[in-house]
Amino acid sequence: MAITAEALPEVTATIADRIFDQLRQAIVEGEIPPGSKISEPVLAARFGISRGPLREAMRRLESSSLVERKPNVGARVITLTSEQLLEIYVIREALEGMAARLAAEHMSDAAIADLKRLLAQHRNDVAQEEWQAYFQKEGDLDFHFRIVQGSGNRRLANILCNDLYHLARMYRCQFGMKSDRARDALKEHELVVDAIAERDGELAEWLMRRHIRASRKATERRLAAMRPSDT
CATH class of the missing domain: 1.10.10.10 (Winged helix-like DNA-binding domain superfamily/Winged helix DNA-binding domain)
Structure with missing residues (x-):
């Protein structure tokens, strides 16, 4: 034709x-x-x-x-610098905190139940990696992506999912999958979802911001360990 x-x-x-x-x-x-x-x-x-x-x-x-x-x-x-990576974390902390608060207001009960099932699968995957890796697949299989989409705010989703999201994934791949935060990160995800399920937007925002801040600090430690010694 x-x-x-x-x-x-x-x-x-x-x-x-x-x-x-x-x-x-x-x-x-x-x-x-x-x-x-x-x-x-x-x-x-x-x-x-x-x-x-x-x-x-x-x-x-x-x-x-x-x-x-x-x-x-x-x-x-692009070749991102460590400073640019940390800037992304700072922006994500503010915007994803907002997304979690909005998700507590807008996500349906069915969507929350589905998110809990996703985290159960994540827990099984991380356990199989002996709690040393927590790498999520792209899109709907990614916890953060789901929260942002669940916020119901299209402008916020566009900023986080079409720009920062892929830059952050690029860094995750470059750093590798191993992490000393796998167990803690999964628990923090579960706490965020519990707050969303309780429709407590203020708590969901606080927990998400704390979670991303902890990830940023862990990344700072890894970056410091990678720098060559002056001695």
């Missing part, structure tokens, strides 16, 4: 969406390492697509702060 002129923009958008998702996953998971130069001709040949949808996908990656374009250099995957 021939593609009409009217349908062409929609087809191009669909291709751009697919390429954007694939490139974002490759960047977040480290398949395309930080600092890597992005060659549009190479990617166009790799995916077997024209430059139009690829450029749209690249534009969206730039908007998501995963790719940066510099004059006379071209496009490269």
Whole structure:
């Protein structure tokens, strides 16, 4: 069946969406390492697509702060500094705290029950890793993603899920999955959900902020341990 002129923009958008998702996953998971130069001709040949949808996908990656374009250099995957990572934690503490409070007001009983089932699965997964790893899959299988979506605030969800979320996941992958906070983090998640189930928005916000603050402090310790000694 021939593609009409009217349908062409929609087809191009669909291709751009697919390429954007694939490139974002490759960047977040480290398949395309930080600092890597992005060659549009190479990617166009790799995916077997024209430059139009690829450029749209690249534009969206730039908007998501995963790719940066510099004059006379071209496009490269971002290389985040430790300071930028900690800034993300500070922003997440405020915004995800707000999301937890709103989730206590707006999440349905069915959605909360489903979230509890998700955490039960997380507990089983972490136990199998001997409480040394707590890495959540993307999207609906991620606790924080669910809370943000449950807030019912689309603008807040857009900020957290289309920008900060993938930057944070990128760092999780780069640091590896091992963590001395796996058991504590899971317990903190369960406390947040309990507060949401009780419709106590103030407590849910406080618990979420405390949880993210604890994660930030743990990250600060790991960053300090990675720095070379002056002696």
